[in-house]
Amino acid sequence: MNRLISTHNLCCTGIGLLLLLLAGCRVQVSVGDPVPPDDPDPEHYQPPVDTSWHLQLQGTPRLDVSAELYELDLFDTSSQTIAALHAQQRKLLCYFSAGSLEEWRADASSFPSSVQGEPLTDWPGEVWLDIRASKVRELMRKRLQLARDKGCDGVDPDNVDGYLQNSGFALSAADQLDYNRFLAREAHALGLSIALKNDLQQITALVDSFDLAINEQCHAYQECHYLAPFIQAGKPVLNIEYADRFMADEQSQQQLCDEAASQGLQTQVLTPALDGTVRLRCF
Numbered sequence: 129m130n131r132l133i134s135t136h137n138l139c140c141t142g143i144g145l146l147l148l149l150l151a152g153c154r155v156q157v158s159v160g161d162p163v164p165p166d167d168p169d170p171e172h173y174q175p176p177v178d179t180s181w182h183l184q185l186q187g188t189p190r191l192d193v194s195a196e197l198y199e200l201d202l203f204d205t206s207s208q209t210i211a212a213l214h215a216q217q218r219k220l221l222c223y224f225s226a227g228s229l230e231e232w233r234a235d236a237s238s239f240p241s242s243v244q245g246e247p248l249t250d251w252p253g254e255v256w257l258d259i260r261a262s263k264v265r266e267l268m269r270k271r272l273q274l275a276r277d278k279g280c281d282g283v284d285p286d287n288v289d290g291y292l293q294n295s296g297f298a299l300s301a302a303d304q305l306d307y308n309r310f311l312a313r314e315a316h317a318l319g320l321s322i323a324l325k326n327d328l329q330q331i332t333a334l335v336d337s338f339d340l341a342i343n344e345q346c347h348a349y350q351e352c353h354y355l356a357p358f359i360q361a362g363k364p365v366l367n368i369e370y371a372d373r374f375m376a377d378e379q380s381q382q383q384l385c386d387e388a389a390s391q392g393l394q395t396q397v398l399t400p401a402l403d404g405t406v407r408l409r410c411f
Contacts, residue, residue: 170319173219173281174339177364180411181394184404185223191216193404197366199223199284199342202275203233210279221323222280224271226311227287230254238267245296248287256287256295259307272314282321284342285311289327305333312337323366328354341365343393347374347384352391359392367395375407385410 175181175197182195189200189209198213202222213220229239231253243264245256257264268285275283288308291299308327312334315322324331324338328351331341335357341364346352348371355365367388374384374397388395388410397408 169316172316172319172339173321175219175282175321175364177359177362177392178411179364179366179394181366181396182404182406183366183368183396183398183402185402187403190404197221202271202278202280202283205278207278214279219281220279221282221284221321222275222278223284223286224275225254225287226268226271226285227259227290227307228254228256235267235270239263246294248293256290256293256297258295258297259290259299260297260303265307265310268311269314272311272318272320276318276320280320282323282339283315284323284325286325288325289330292329301330305330308334309337324358331355331357335361335363339363342368344368345370346393347387347395352387352393355393356391365393367393369395369397370400371397381408384408 179197180195181197181199182190182193183199184190185199185201185204189198189205191209191212195218197219199221200209200223202224205220205222210220228248228251229236229244239257240263243258243261245258248254248256259265272283288311289304290297291301291304304327308324308330312322321339323340323342324334325342326344327334328343328346331354338358341355341358343352343355343365344367346355346367347369352367355367358365369384374380384395384397385408393410395410396406399405399407
């Protein structure tokens, strides 16, 4: 049987609560409304580890390639083209550079000179960006929002290894990790999947934040082993090779495809122009 004790003079004091408990009373303590959990990110597309894919960054997009996943340029691809791909049950990654400024882009004038660094070797009209700058991050948020608004299923932000380059800024490995994770958080918050482009030395630290990897020339430089964490996590690695030696003869082609298969990579040999020409597909 519970004894009732008036709490009029005892409430809201630590001593009063202690006396009530000692008296064997049942005490209900209100601590205010429960705090709701943070809203989870919207669901986003996760490509399977063996996804088929097609990449084209120049020219009129070919829409007749038998591939589950396309990659096209964010700025140059119309919403109508994206809708046409979706009507064919295709998924689309939209490409943009997150670590450099290309002077011909529609938003180029929004980047202040203070965040523009050294030019990229062999890429006229393109300079490295100071990824530590809040203005750069603000503008990259807008690019991600553009991808969402146009209907892209995910993004491929390029040039995310500026800390290894002659960027004109004293970028550290920690700066790059922070920036790349920022891109992944922002993409996922918008319901977009996101690829990690190259940045091989930081894959172990970043694999949990990204949905797939896109790599250039790991076979040519014997670096494919760095990409194993993505395969082990069940996330695809889309590999691009350019070297003519892989096309020398049927034996060279077969050797490349056998090596890619043994490592779980979705490898293609493409032209450097990335105009949709596929020289060899290993899947």
